[in-house]
Amino acid sequence: MAHGRAPNAPSPRVREKRRRRRAEILHAALRAFRETGYHTTTLDDIAERLGVRKTALYHYFPDKESILYECHRESLGEIARMIEEAEACYECASDKLAYLIREHVRVMTETLEGSPLAFEVPALSPERRAEIVAARDGYERVLRDLVLQGTRDGEFRPVDPKVAVFAILGAINWIARWYQPEGAIDALELGSKFADYLVGGLKCEQPS
Amino acid sequence: MAHGRAPNAPSPRVREKRRRRRAEILHAALRAFRETGYHTTTLDDIAERLGVRKTALYHYFPDKESILYECHRESLGEIARMIEEAEACYECASDKLAYLIREHVRVMTETLEGSPLAFEVPALSPERRAEIVAARDGYERVLRDLVLQGTRDGEFRPVDPKVAVFAILGAINWIARWYQPEGAIDALELGSKFADYLVGGLKCEQPS
DNA sequence: TCAATTTTTTAACGGCCGTTCAAATCAGCC
DNA sequence: GGCTGATTTGAACGGCCGTTAAAAAATTGA
Numbered sequence: 001m002a003h004g005r006a007p008n009a010p011s012p013r014v015r016e017k018r019r020r021r022r023a024e025i026l027h028a029a030l031r032a033f034r035e036t037g038y039h040t041t042t043l044d045d046i047a048e049r050l051g052v053r054k055t056a057l058y059h060y061f062p063d064k065e066s067i068l069y070e071c072h073r074e075s076l077g078e079i080a081r082m083i084e085e086a087e088a089c090y091e092c093a094s095d096k097l098a099y100l101i102r103e104h105v106r107v108m109t110e111t112l113e114g115s116p117l118a119f120e121v122p123a124l125s126p127e128r129r130a131e132i133v134a135a136r137d138g139y140e141r142v143l144r145d146l147v148l149q150g151t152r153d154g155e156f157r158p159v160d161p162k163v164a165v166f167a168i169l170g171a172i173n174w175i176a177r178w179y180q181p182e183g184a185i186d187a188l189e190l191g192s193k194f195a196d197y198l199v200g201g202l203k204c205e206q207p208s
Numbered sequence: 209m210a211h212g213r214a215p216n217a218p219s220p221r222v223r224e225k226r227r228r229r230r231a232e233i234l235h236a237a238l239r240a241f242r243e244t245g246y247h248t249t250t251l252d253d254i255a256e257r258l259g260v261r262k263t264a265l266y267h268y269f270p271d272k273e274s275i276l277y278e279c280h281r282e283s284l285g286e287i288a289r290m291i292e293e294a295e296a297c298y299e300c301a302s303d304k305l306a307y308l309i310r311e312h313v314r315v316m317t318e319t320l321e322g323s324p325l326a327f328e329v330p331a332l333s334p335e336r337r338a339e340i341v342a343a344r345d346g347y348e349r350v351l352r353d354l355v356l357q358g359t360r361d362g363e364f365r366p367v368d369p370k371v372a373v374f375a376i377l378g379a380i381n382w383i384a385r386w387y388q389p390e391g392a393i394d395a396l397e398l399g400s401k402f403a404d405y406l407v408g409g410l411k412c413e414q415p416s
Numbered sequence: 417t418c419a420a421t422t423t424t425t426t427a428a429c430g431g432c433c434g435t436t437c438a439a440a441t442c443a444g445c446c
Numbered sequence: 447g448g449c450t451g452a453t454t455t456g457a458a459c460g461g462c463c464g465t466t467a468a469a470a471a472a473t474t475g476a
Contacts, residue, residue, distance in 0.1 A: 053424065059424075
């Protein structure tokens with residue numbers, strides 16, 4: 001047994017190759033889902049983007065829904081990373097919130113990863129949907145807590161945290177519907193503008 | 209020919225009955241589309257809500273897409289009404305904008321009419337989609353012009369009107385995804401809070 | 417170079433769902 | 447009450463698309 005791996009186990013080389021191919025498929029699917037939605041994109045559509053027949057996809061994913069599920073998992077990973085970063089790098093609520101908005105916008109625009117998480121949750125099976133929704137709820141809770149903290153600290157005026165967070169997430173998620181990577185609006189600039197606007201709406205007016 | 213109507217023409221009575229039935233179907237479809245999305249709701253689903261077989265629907269609409277199209281038309285009618293009202297009843301940009309936000313939220317929650325307009329535009333045929341998109345673009349232009357006017361008048365700080373309007377519409381459209389008519393959040397209150405938050409983010413900070 | 421195995425293809429099935437059409441039932445009207 | 451048109455039904459078709467299975471092609475590793 002070469003290099004000590006189990007008999008009949010795939011070599012590291014083929015494992016890596018397979019991993020890359022999976023990522024390619026996921027990326028192609030991601031773009032297709034974003035452009036035409038999960039239900040209207042067929043496996044042929046995804047396969048065509050890769051120059052391959054649709055049956056080839058079944059060597060990497062058991063079914064169509066699993067492809068969508070993995071898209072969601074990747075997005076959630078990005079979100080989790082964002083949250084850790086915000087906690088580690090910023091102090092006050094408004095800075096943390098602004099950072100999260102900027103990063104979320106970046107995920108939505110640069111990598112385009114966020115779009116299925118925004119729009120295609122209902123397409124998942126009940127169990128998987130429950131898992132994704134639970135994670136998304138956790139993210140929403142983090143945002144609500146930030147709004148509350150800001151209000152307690154006197155940074156923000158007293159607003160309904162639930163409603164404010166729904167507004168923020170709606171604004172961000174909606175990006176997937178109109179943003180065009182090759183368009184006139186720069187992704188990073190968009191993130192900053194969104195952060196300015198959406199955090200600005202929470203801030204106390206300067207005492208005169 | 210009774211009452212002077214053309215021979216073989218339906219009587220006013222049956223015309224009215226048909227009109228009502230169409231509205232019933234549209235409303236049932238609207239709720240179904242909102243709850244599960246256009247592509248996953250079948251004609252059986254819509255018919256079941258009406259206690260009828262799906263083939264009965266074909267007496268009122270030529271195909272499934274036409275039902276969706278009529279939903280869009282109704283929403284656009286509401287939007288147009290909103291715009292006229294805002295122009296007629298309010299003076300400054302912030303008041304007009306706040307009114308439009310409140311009303312749009314009301315359309316989104318009370319009547320639930322706005323949800324297909326928010327989410328199911330891509331499901332329309334190219335020609336119909338073009339028509340609906342053009343109308344929606346007109347609405348967006350009205351909002352952008354309000355933001356610009358507010359900035360010119362010194363009410364609003366200088367923001368990117370395009371980006372601000374996308375944020376506002378995203379926040380509002382997203383309501384269709386989480387709002388539950390029987391839930392804890394009151395529709396009118398939600399409209400006011402959205403208007404406060406989204407217009408507040410545009411306003412100049414008070415000079416100290 | 418050649419066997420082993422990974423990857424892709426070809427062919428085809430099967431179910432769902434929008435749609436059609438003729439027949440049956442219902443409602444309006446004199 | 448009975449004729450006429452409006453409405454609903456039942457049965458069935460047909461295409462699209464996700465999925466399966468087995469054969470072919472390509473890649474790996476010695």
